[in-house]
Amino acid sequence: GNSVTQMEGPVTLSEEAFLTINCTYTATGYPSLFWYVQYPGEGLQLLLKATKADDKGSNKGFEATYRKETTSFHLEKGSVQVSDSAVYFCALRGTGNQFYFGTGTSLTVIP
Amino acid sequence: KAGVTQTPRYLIKTRGQQVTLSCSPISGHRSVSWYQQTPGQGLQFLFEYFSETQRNKGNFPGRFSGRQFSNSRSEMNVSTLELGDSALYLCASSLDRNTGELFFGEGSRLTVL
Numbered sequence: 001g002n003s004v005t006q007m008e009g010p011v012t013l014s015e016e017a018f019l020t021i022n023c024t025y026t027a028t029g030y031p032s033l034f035w036y037v038q039y040p041g042e043g044l045q046l047l048l049k050a051t052k053a054d055d056k057g058s059n060k061g062f063e064a065t066y067r068k069e070t071t072s073f074h075l076e077k078g079s080v081q082v083s084d085s086a087v088y089f090c091a092l093r094g095t096g097n098q099f100y101f102g103t104g105t106s107l108t109v110i111p
Numbered sequence: 112k113a114g115v116t117q118t119p120r121y122l123i124k125t126r127g128q129q130v131t132l133s134c135s136p137i138s139g140h141r142s143v144s145w146y147q148q149t150p151g152q153g154l155q156f157l158f159e160y161f162s163e164t165q166r167n168k169g170n171f172p173g174r175f176s177g178r179q180f181s182n183s184r185s186e187m188n189v190s191t192l193e194l195g196d197s198a199l200y201l202c203a204s205s206l207d208r209n210t211g212e213l214f215f216g217e218g219s220r221l222t223v224l
Contacts, residue, residue, distance in 0.1 A: 032211045034212075036215075041217070042217055043115070043201055043203075043215035043216050043217045043218055044154075044201070044203075044213075044215040045215070046212055046213070046214075049211070049212065051211070089153075089154065093211050095167060096142075096159055096161075096166050096167050096208045097142050097144050097159050097161075097166075097167070097203075097205055097208050097211075097213065098144070098156050098159060098167045098169070099144075099146075099154075099156065099213060100156070101146075101153055101154040102153070103153040104153055104154075
């Protein structure tokens with residue numbers, strides 16, 4: 001079946017530090033992969049996506065590469081800002097519009 | 112363009128009652144999905160509607176039901192509420208079933224006492 005496993009949080013970083021949030025998946029076939037972000041009191045917003053192996057999704061300085069060989073889609077950012085504080089969810093798209101989400105990783109960036 | 116609108120944003124019910132939540136998708140979007148978000152279980156898929164038909168259902172009891180209207184608006188209903196139903200219920204819309212991008216509302220936070 002389909003599932004997503006992501007790094008447990010919470011994660012606390014100083015401003016301008018390097019961020020990595022690990023995500024691995026189990027799926028039949030080659031699903032599209034996503035990172036969503038949830039800011040306090042808001043719904044989820046798409047951060048980036050990749051639809052096939054070796055694709056790199058990027059947005060707002062965040063990047064993730066679809067690695068078929070390691071079934072991974074790790075999120076990275078070279079220099080985090082206080083405004084990046086949020087909960088990050090890795091997800092894969094299964095049949096139709098059924099998405100499978102990881103448990104979320106809470107990130108706090110301190111000045 | 113207005114985003115996904117969910118009502119009510121907050122509600123408190125007691126065990127045994129029922130609740131109806133509403134979701135208005137982004138204009139032109141025809142697929143609506145519902146997710147339950149809890150601290151312990153994360154985001155769990157409830158169901159997906161497209162063209163007024165349920166296309167997919169997650170692993171939830173029959174107390175959870177939904178429907179979609181001809182204007183793509185959707186409602187979900189939970190009957191005989193249990194304490195464990197306390198959660199944030201998120202609605203997401205997408206243009207169709209193939210674009211692979213969900214747009215989420217801010218959610219309806221249900222507390223069951």
